[in-house]
Amino acid sequence: MSIVREPRSIARKFLARPQQEGLGAVVRRSIGRFELRYFDPFIVLDEFSVSAPAGFPDHPHRGFETVTYLLQGAVTHEDFDGHKGTIKAGDLQWMTAGRGVVHSEMPATEGIQKGLQLWINLSSKHKMIQPRYQEISSANIGEATKDGVKVRVIAGEALGIKSTIHTKTPTIYLDFTLKPGSQIQQPIPKSYNSFVYILEGEGIFGQDSSTNSPISSHNLLLLSGFGDGIVAWNKGTKILRFILVGGEPLGEPIAQLGPFVMNTQEEIDQTIEDFENYTNGFEKARYWRSQARVELGY
DSSP: OOOOSSBOOEEEEEEOOEEEETBTEEEEEEESBTTBSOBTTEEEEEEEEEOTTOBEEEEEEBSEEEEEEEEESEEEEEETTSOEEEEETTOEEEEEOTTOEEEEEEEOSSSOEEEEEEEEEOOTTTTTSOOEEEEEOGGGSEEEEETTEEEEEEESEETTEEOOOOOSSOEEEEEEEEOTTOEEEEEOOTTOEEEEEEEESEEEESSOTTTSOOEETTEEEEEOSSSSEEEEEOOSSSOEEEEEEEEOOOOOOOEEETTEEESSHHHHHHHHHHHHHTOTTOGGGSSOOOHHHHHHTO
């Protein structure tokens, strides 16, 4: 297992509390809330829970990427360019919205659908690129297991496994599961901003497992900018599961209005004009309605 010589410490901690979003969906937002508007290059991190008929009907995006990682159930995605599919538990959709996408994300089965959605900013040179999708089924996501630790490599590399995802903004995204009594040391590029989000159980993170207290699920841990990696321990009696995410800061100005993320207010104004007039990337939105929206009757 990789050796971390300078473990990053926890700089800040947030408990993500439930809030309403979309059409009757419940999200725990940790990045993109009033205490943490932006964590370069990350715009939003939501842990979502949704049951039909609630969901995220037709809505636009421009200027960033959305990463949807499903934990439970199934969600159907449909966009104005004819792209449609269903992701199930363990599947990944990495969508580059670029110059513009209008899409819907709705429950595909009965019961509760749970997952994570991360918004990653794009640099000014990439904001207006053509949209694209990278989708990987659960069976094709690289996994490695060692000494009581399992990792699923969404983006980047861990335990000798490399992801096939190509990231416009350099990013690592790792899903760790630690059995009781196990620990990990995971390198993080020194230039990256990074965070941990705990999904299940409780763990100890930082430099000293004897003095740090365990931290439980639904907490976001912003890691310090100093150090070459993270060290984590599971000293409890239950499984510990968390994601580790890191990215290269863009260091650019950010202007955001809801699902539009650009560099200046003038670009936001132009985006609103493009969306309202169905131009410059939004042409196909003029007559498009998702099947979910048609079925809901509005």
